[in-house]
Structures are given as structure tokens and as C-alpha cells.
Amino acid sequence: xxxxxxxxxxxxxxxxxxxxxxxxxxxxxxxxxxxxxxxxxxxxxxxxxxxxxxxxxxxxxxxxxxxxxxxxxxxxxxxxxxxxxxxxxxxxxxxxxxxxxxxxxxxxxxxxxxxxxxxxxxxxxxxxxxxxxxxxxxxxxxxxxxxxxxxxxxxxxxxxxxxxxxxxxxxxxxxxxxxxxxxxxxxxxxxxxxxxxxxxxxxxxxxxxxxxxxxxxxxxxxxxxxxxxxxxxxxxxxxxxxxxxxxxxxxxxxxxxxxxxxxxxxxxxxxxxxxxxxxxxxxxxxxxxxxxxxxxxxxxxxxxxxxxxxxxxxxxx
Amino acid sequence: xxxxxxxxxxxxxxxxxxxxxxxxxxxxxxxxxxxxxxxxxxxxxxxxxxxxxxxxxxxxxxxxxxxxxxxxxxxxxxxxxxxxxxxxxxxxxxxxxxxxxxxxxxxxxxxxxxxxxxxxxxxxxxxxxxxxxxxxxxxxxxxxxxxxxxxxxxxxxxxxxxxxxxxxxxxxxxxxxxxxxxxxxxxxxxxxxxxxxxxxxxxxxxxxxxxxxxxxxxxxxxxxxxxx
Numbered sequence: 001x002x003x004x005x006x007x008x009x010x011x012x013x014x015x016x017x018x019x020x021x022x023x024x025x026x027x028x029x030x031x032x033x034x035x036x037x038x039x040x041x042x043x044x045x046x047x048x049x050x051x052x053x054x055x056x057x058x059x060x061x062x063x064x065x066x067x068x069x070x071x072x073x074x075x076x077x078x079x080x081x082x083x084x085x086x087x088x089x090x091x092x093x094x095x096x097x098x099x100x101x102x103x104x105x106x107x108x109x110x111x112x113x114x115x116x117x118x119x120x121x122x123x124x125x126x127x128x129x130x131x132x133x134x135x136x137x138x139x140x141x142x143x144x145x146x147x148x149x150x151x152x153x154x155x156x157x158x159x160x161x162x163x164x165x166x167x168x169x170x171x172x173x174x175x176x177x178x179x180x181x182x183x184x185x186x187x188x189x190x191x192x193x194x195x196x197x198x199x200x201x202x203x204x205x206x207x208x209x210x211x212x213x214x215x216x217x218x219x220x221x222x223x224x225x226x227x228x229x230x231x232x233x234x235x236x237x238x239x240x241x242x243x244x245x246x247x248x249x250x251x252x253x254x255x256x257x258x259x260x261x262x263x264x265x266x267x268x269x270x271x272x273x274x275x276x277x278x279x280x281x282x283x284x285x286x287x288x289x290x291x292x293x294x295x296x297x298x299x300x301x302x303x304x305x306x307x308x309x310x311x312x313x314x315x316x317x
Numbered sequence: 318x319x320x321x322x323x324x325x326x327x328x329x330x331x332x333x334x335x336x337x338x339x340x341x342x343x344x345x346x347x348x349x350x351x352x353x354x355x356x357x358x359x360x361x362x363x364x365x366x367x368x369x370x371x372x373x374x375x376x377x378x379x380x381x382x383x384x385x386x387x388x389x390x391x392x393x394x395x396x397x398x399x400x401x402x403x404x405x406x407x408x409x410x411x412x413x414x415x416x417x418x419x420x421x422x423x424x425x426x427x428x429x430x431x432x433x434x435x436x437x438x439x440x441x442x443x444x445x446x447x448x449x450x451x452x453x454x455x456x457x458x459x460x461x462x463x464x465x466x467x468x469x470x471x472x473x474x475x476x477x478x479x480x481x482x483x484x485x486x487x488x489x490x491x492x493x494x495x496x497x498x499x500x501x502x503x504x505x506x507x508x509x510x511x512x513x514x515x516x517x518x519x520x521x522x523x524x525x526x527x528x529x530x531x532x533x534x535x536x537x538x539x540x541x542x543x544x545x
């Protein structure tokens with residue numbers, strides 16, 4: 001059976017390749033930092049499941065120190081827009097095919113792989129079917145691309161190195177933040193915040209409770225970087241005891257719109273790095289808050305719309 | 318109250334623009350220490366949390382093939398396709414992507430998009446090319462603005478589309494949490510009540526994209542005249 005662990009190995013192999021390409025690239029002034037950074041990252045993927053927790057902790061701290069003390073660099077080799085334009089004329093619209101293979105196969109795999117059985121058991125771990133489908137789709141797309149373009153054999157790993165170094169430490173930030181969220185949860189940040197919210201915020205009328213709950217979801221999501229972490233805390237602290245029990249609101253409507261209020265918060269926080277910070281690196285934007293700034297007006301207007309919707313519908317029963 | 322020191326460190330760190338990896342690590346260690354764990358226990362907890370969060374990094378598996386295709390001219394090709402369409406404007410390109418992304422996410426097809434696989438190689442170059450089409454050469458600053466809008470369209474369409482799908486993570490989380498509290502709700506009802514917000518998201522963001530086009534037109538036509 002194919003499990004998440006196999007996908008981790010694949011990711012680890014890619015990171016190891018990136019590390020080695022960096023080691024051999026003299027055009028990168030910080031090549032040893034990059035080598036160590038991606039090398040440790042590779043180790044956490046390849047053998048992370050078997051490492052003692054303390055060893056993983058020290059590895060992560062090592063990575064952070066390498067990235068933050070002298071910083072990571074980038075090699076010089078980069079295709080220019082002229083190169084890309086010349087190549088584009090040569091290959092034409094065929095270039096879209098491998099690129100579109102990834103989403104199409106991921107979707108087909110997510111729907112179809114659940115039903116495929118081998119020797120009496122499912123061929124993939126059903127709980128992780130989307131991620132495994134994504135991994136399979138990228139391999140198929142890569143093979144397709146290699147057959148179509150016939151580049152040197154090591155080209156894919158060099159290209160991965162180019163992109164991953166362009167993203168730099170931001171590539172690891174989402175994972176670090178997910179880890180921070182887990183640590184926050186263990187250390188009781190949630191209860192502390194809901195304690196403050198219930199003690200100091202206006203909750204006396206249905207409208208005040210609904211408004212505080214929606215804004216609280218957005219703000220707490222901004223702190224934690226994730227609406228999933230905010231929902232249980234805010235709903236247990238304000239939603240269920242006040243909106244549902246005291247004022248007789250509908251729990252379904254409250255939860256659905258409450259979660260979406262949290263998503264408005266996700267749009268406004270650097271803590272949701274994979275949505276807001278990683279794209280600025282991927283798109284080579286000089287301001288790492290550029291995406292957040294564009295999203296804030298929509299997020300605030302939509303939060304207002306959510307408060308209005310919840311006030312109108314939650315007490316109608 | 319003491320665990321909130323972690324939150325405080327994160328806020329200060331982001332404001333002072335210290336390397337976020339360092340900020341997050343220090344905040345995590347501080348929150349752990351404040352809750353009464355000793356240093357080695359906190360480091361171990363952090364390591365464990367990092368290892369169990371590895372699924373977040375799997376998205377980078379698309380980089381080898383995307384890099385290969387970019388080198389072969391994928392982004393230039395995406396620009397060329399848009400240059401052939403006279404009616405294409407930045408806002409129309411982004412609107413079309415927004416609509417497709419939101420509808421497919423609502424059908425549970427959340428992987429039909431993403432910043433590494435769609436926005437960087439396809440959507441952003443197309444949106445930029447549409448602006449070049451309409452207004453001629455555009456400055457790097459405008460280019461950056463259009464790119465940020467491309468990423469935002471992907472995020473907003475995804476967030477306010479996916480909750481309409483019954484089996485998405487957030488719906489399962491709500492249902493599980495309410496079940497624990499003795500309240501039974503139907504996933505289909507939860508999904509249904511995501512629709513009003515989804516419609517608002519579409520209306521609000523469409524309006525903003527429309528305004529983006531107006532501001533691009535005002536800014537870039539003026540620039541064009543100055544050049545002449």
C-alpha cells in the first residue's frame with residue numbers, strides 16, 4: 001500500500017538533490033548554508049518518522065539558525081525571459097499539456113484511487129488519497145515533460161533547486177507555523193485568549209454576541225494562522241454558551257458562517273504563510289505583505305457581510 | 318495568561334521584520350517554557366510538531382516539472398495565448414480564473430489550482446500579458462500589483478468555494494466538534510449555509526477586480542500619454 005511515508009521519502013529525495021546541487025554550485029556565495037539547510041530538511045523527510053523527538057527538535061533549530069544568522073543565497077544560473085521566449089516558440093502549446101496533467105490527474109486520482117484494490121487491500125492509504133494523488137500526478141507530469149522536451153537528465157533537480165532557492169526559507173515557514181500552532185495548543189494559548197474574550201468583550205445582547213463571535217473568529221484566526229485552531233476555542237467560549245444556549249441561535253448557521261468569518265482572518269495574516277507569504281516569494285514580489293494588502297479590503301467587507309448574514313439568519317428559528 | 322507571551326513574540330517579530338523562522342521558533346520555545354515544560358521537553362515537542370506537520374511541504378514536489386516547463390517557455394506561452402485575445406483584460410482574466418476556481422472548489426476539486434502549479438506559471442503571466450495588451454509596456458510596480466492580485470484571487474476563490482463541498486476538512490471539523498458537545502448537525506446543512514457568504518465573496522471580489530481594471534486604465538493610459 002502506498003502511504004504518506006512514501007510521499008515523504010520522495011520529497012526528501014528532492015530536497016537532498018537540491019542540497020547537493022547547491023554544494024556544487026560555486027556561483028552561490030552562501031552555497032554551504034543552502035546545502036546544510038536543504039540537507040537537514042531532506043533528513044526530516046527521509047527518516048523523520050524514525051528520529052527521536054529531541055533529535056528532530058535540534059535539527060529544526062539547526063535549520064533555523066542557518067537560515068537566520070547568515071542567511072541563504074541563490075545561484076546565478078537563471079533562464080532569461082529571452083531564453084524562455086525562444087523556447088516557447090519552439091514548443092508551442094504542447095507546453096501546457098504536462099502542466100495541466102498535474103491538476104487533472106490529482107483530481108482523477110482522488111476520485112478513482114480509493115476504489116483500486118491490490119491483493120485484497122486498497123492500493124493507497126485512503127485517508128491521504130489527495131496528497132498521494134498529487135505526488136503520483138507530479139511524477140507522471142515529470143516523465144511526460146522529460147519525454148516531450150528531452151532535457152539533460154539532471155535538469156529537473158536543477159530547476160527544482162532554482163525555484164526552491166528563489167522561495168528560500170519561506171518554503172519551510174508554513175510547516176514551522178503548523179508546528180507553532182500545535183505548541184500553542186499544548187501550552188494553553190486558546191484558553192487564555194477565550195478567557196480574555198469572555199471577560200472583556202460586550203456579549204450582553206444577541207447582536208453583540210454574534211458580532212463579537214464573528215470578529216473573534218477572524219482575530220483569533222489571525223493570531224493562530226488557521227481558522228481550524230480558532231473554531232473550537234471561540235465556539236466553546238462564546239458561540240455555544242451565548243449564541244446557542246442563552247439567545248437560542250441555530251448552531252448550524254452559526255458554525256458555518258463562523259468558520260467563514262475565520263477564513264476572512266486567514267486572508268489578513270502573515271501567520272497563514274502558505275497562502276499569504278509563500279506566493280510573494282514564488283511571484284518574486286519585493287514586499288512580503290503584498291498579497292495580504294490586496295486581500296484586506298475583500299476580507300473586511302466579507303467579514304461585515306458575514307456578521308450581517310449571521311445576525312439576520314441565526315435567530316430566525 | 319503566561320502562554321500569551323508566544324503570541325506577543327510573534328506579533329513583535331513580524332512587525333520588526335526579523336526572520337520569521339527565528340521568530341516562530343523563539344515564540345514556540347517561549348510558549349512551551351511558559352506553560353511549565355523544561356527546555357529539552359519543549360525542543361522535543363517542537364521537533365515532534367515539525368515532523369507531524371510535514372504534509373505541508375509536499376506541495377514542493379511540483380517544482381521539478383514546473384521549473385522544467387518554465388525553462389522551456391511555459392510562462393511565455395501563457396502570455397502569447399492571452400496576447401492573441403483582444404478582449405482579454407487583467408480583470409477579465411482574473412475574474413475567469415476566480416469563477417472557475419470557486420466553482421471547482423465547491424465541487425470538492427480543491428487541487429485544481431494553487432500558487433506553485435497554477436498562479437506562478439500560468440495565471441500571473443496571463444494577467445500581466447492582458448495588461449500589456451491593453452496598455453502597452455507596463456512598469457515593474459504595476460506588474461507586482463497584478464501578481465499580488467493573481468495570488469489573492471486564488472486564495473479567496475478557494476476559501477469561499479471549498480466550504481460548499483460536504484466532505485471538506487472544515488465541515489468535518491465543525492461536525493466533529495458539535496458532536497462532542499451533544500449537538501448533531503447535517504454536513505449538507507452546513508454546506509448549504511456556506512452559500513450566502515460564497516455569493517457575497519464573488520460579488521465583492523468581482524467588484525474589486527473591476528475597480529482594479531479602472532485604476533490600471535487611469536494609471537497606464539496617463540503614463541502612455543506622457544511617453545508620447
